[in-house]
Amino acid sequence: MTAAGELGLPHVRYEDLPMTRDRGVGWAALRELGPVVWGDGWYYLTHREDVLDALRNPAVFSSGIAYDDMISPVPLVPLGFDPPEHTRYRRILHQFFSPQTLNALLPSLQAQAVDIIDGIAEQDTCEVMTELATPYPSQVFLTLFGLPLEDRDRLVGWKDAIIAFSLTDDPSSVDLTPAVEMFTYLTEAVAQQRNQRRPGILSDLLHAEEPLTDDEAVGLSMVFVLAGLDTVTSTIGATMAELARRPELRAALRDDPDAVAVFVEEMIRLEPAAPIVGRVTTEPVTVAGVTLPAGADVRLCIAAINRDGSDEHSVNDFVLDGKLHKHWGFGGGPHRCLGSHLARMELKLVVTEWLARITDFRLEPGYVPEITWPSPTCTLPRLPLVLG
Structure with a gap:
């Protein structure tokens, strides 16, 4: 890191931030550089009020432009839209992702968590990422969208391959077959459920009073696979x-x-699975005395403001006082995470059912948890535990 950069801003190499073992240290290092930091072609906003102002102002900090380069031949509902289109989608989708609607799925999602954890409880060791954190969110998606659970491993493979493609520096070297296969799978699922309704949110949306088009339904499904599974896996x-x-x-x-x-x-506050969110400016805008040009790529550092010490609840350790405190782990403004209630449900089920069945467990001797960095989701590549 050097005190140089575009517009005389502090400069950061994102990959050099000390994140692998302790995100508190890493986000503090970024905040300390200043409210607006430049690096890797991005402007990083690191202070709370600036981040929140940007989240609340999609007319200037656009999400629609920011998602243009994601892999999808159909509209990414609702991520790829700003108001007023985004407002319409949220109005349609809200009832289907509310706690009341999701509670109807609770028995099935609980039973699936119990089944996975019961199997783990019979072992002496567990690799959490492979045996629990990856398969469970995928099963939840399939259940939610009325798709067969036996498709889980195919779905995970497609998702991993597409995300790897989105992160590569050499797109020409990547096989696009998994992206085509997943798009085909979801397109066929939508067509089938358009003709024959099944239990689940996908059919509900296709047959609602204001139904999604086939392309919109495929786009929503793509968003949940590409943006919804890895985030829960990470957390x-x-x-x-x-x-x-x-x-x-x-x-x-x-x-x-x-x-x-x-x-x-x-x-969710301390380890948000989407620690930064991307936006693109639609016009020149001044932030903390710095004028960003139109078309600027901006990263809003959600994780940094959750730990900024600006109040007694925004610290680097748990605040377990029996109260739920405000944070921005699910983002904010009109683009706040649509699946937040579902993510909470999954996490509570995993913790509750695990602790009810596995009373003693610890990290494998010599293992130190280190996330892959840089990473869009701050995910541990592996988490080996000793049970009993």
Whole structure:
């Protein structure tokens, strides 16, 4: 990091931030450089009010432009749109992703978590990312959208390949077959459920009073696979790592199951699976005394403001006082995460059912949790545990 850069701004190489072992240290290092930082072709906004102002102003900080380069031949509903189109989609989708609607799926999602964790409980060791954190969110998506659970492993393979493509520096070297296969799979699923309704949100949306078109339904499905699965996988991994390191926390959560909701909310605050969100400016805009040009790529550092110390609840450790405190782990403004209630449900189920069945577990001796960095989701590549 050097004090140079475009417009005389502090400069950062994002990959050099000290994030792998302790995100608190990494986000503090970025915040300390200043409210607007330049690097890798991006402007980073690191201070709370600037980030929140940008989240609330899609007319200037556009999400629609920012998602243009994602892999999809159909509109990415609702991520790829700003108001007023985005407002229409949110109005249509809201009822289907509300706590009331999702509660109807709770018995099935709970049973699936129990089934996975029961299998793990019979073992002496567990690799959490492979055995729990990756398969469970994929099963949840399939259940939610009325698709066969036996398609889980294919879905995971497609998703991993597409995300790897989106991150590569040499797109010409990547096989696009998985992207074509997943798009074909989702297109066929939408066509089938258009003709024959099945239990699940996808059919509900296709047969609603104001139904989605086929392309819109495929786009929504793509968003949930590409933006919804890895995020929950990441948070499950971070959550299980914390529980493995904190036996006193495990005991407290077992004694007071109601505290699980507060613990989960704190995990989302401290380790948001989408720690930055991308936007593109539609016109020149001044932030913290710096004028950003139209068409500027901007990164809003959500994770940095969740730990900025500006109040007693925005610190680098858990605040487990029995209360739910405001944070921006799911973003903010009109683009706040559509699947936030679902993510909370999944995390609470995993923590509750794991602690009910596996009382003693710890990190594999010698293993130190380190995320892959840089990463869009701050995910642990592996999390080996010893059980019992």
